[in-house]
Amino acid sequence: MTELELSGITVRFGGLTALQDVGLAVGPHQVHGVIGPNGAGKTTLFNVACGFVQPDSGHVVRRGERVERLRPRDLPGLGMARTLQGLGLFDRMTVLDNVMVGADHHARSGFLGSLLALPRAGADERALRDRALRVLDDLGVASYADRFPPSLPYPIRKRVALARALVSEPDLLLLDEPASGLSAGEMDELGDLVRALTARMSVLLVEHHMDLVMRVCDEITVLDFGKVIAHGTPDEVRNDPAVLAAYLGEDVH
Ligand SMILES: Nc1ncnc2c1ncn2[C@@H]1O[C@H](COP(=O)(O)OP(=O)(O)O)[C@@H](O)[C@H]1O
Ligand SMILES: [Mg+2]
Known part of the structure; x- marks a missing residue:
């Protein structure tokens, strides 16, 4: 059974479609990464997973049970916890x-x-x-x-x-950009830490830094302009032409 499933998630902000029919599943003791260029919809997806944003369509499923109108205050009762992009201390x-x-x-x-x-x-x-x-x-x-x-x-x-x-x-931890502001060495330590956490929990890792995500994730979902453009293991995603194009621009081969 999956720890968390986001299925058919669409979020609109006025005329802007921030997410369109996005789905992913986080398995037990897995680190599932969400990457994508700035503005791809990563934080919006994270906010759906922790109940800050209600999707216009689609739903959140926790261990096979659909969660209706998830709210941040529901997370502890669902065995979930999150950190925020700002620290909130x-x-x-x-x-x-x-x-x-x-x-x-x-x-x-x-x-x-x-x-x-x-x-x-x-x-x-x-x-x-x-x-x-x-x-x-x-x-x-x-x-x-x-x-x-x-x-x-x-x-x-x-x-x-x-x-x-x-x-x-928690047995499901949601991390939004945990590496922002860290040095390369600190990022390595963070990577080790996140790997060690999988003994006790699953992790949804939303992160801009490719190298960290490639190193610690079992599975990766890549967003661009609010859509899933690739999904798979780090090796599969690393060599995907759509991912390279989204991250690096068309003239890089
Ligand atoms: N509260 C909001 N109101 C209007 N537009 C938003 C809001 N939050 C995000 N957006 C827009 O949705 C898109 C996705 O943003 P975001 O999820 O923050 O992307 P990422 O985290 O990948 O950089 C962007 O175009 C952003 O400007
Ligand atoms: Mg973001």
Whole structure:
């Protein structure tokens, strides 16, 4: 069974068709990449997968079950988590608190508790803190737990944002342009990290950087002007003339 299926997705913004009849399927323990030139529709597709954008037609299927009107708040309940192209970290919260926020639905008194201003149950709070620290440690950034995001280098903040997505223990992770702003070396590390995550989850990786995508993905869907122009393994996609043309321009052979 697939972890996630997007099928027949069409999205229009006024007169512009950002996606037209786009489909893809993410298998268990797979990294599925979505690539394409700027404006191809990658972020729009990502936004459909995490419920920010409702498609004009088509649907989202999670483990064989169609999800009606997916909303971002539905993701934890569906075992899904996402990171955003912007980091979305809270500047005035410590790294640890930022990560704990990502798992709030795990704590029994979480959302309702904070609405009613009840103190969080002590045991829940401790378990959550331990889990958040473990995830930060897994990502090699536990030493920054008490720092505030604005004081940290960008690559560290990116890891914190990833930790926040992972702390809810998703089995499907959605990543939008995780490599943006990283150096080549940091990108290699990110690639290793994403590969390691497949032991525990599937990943939908929306990314502009071809080399990262080629290195970590099992399967790739290529978009151009809102349509799927190629789909297959990295080797299949790498040599596809339509992909070369879309990325490199017609006069390159
Ligand atoms: N909210 C929006 N309103 C209007 N047009 C949009 C909106 N979001 C994206 N677009 C347009 O849809 C197309 C696809 O954009 P996007 O999904 O961001 O592409 P990519 O992430 O591949 O660069 C672009 O032409 C973009 O200008
Ligand atoms: Mg984008």
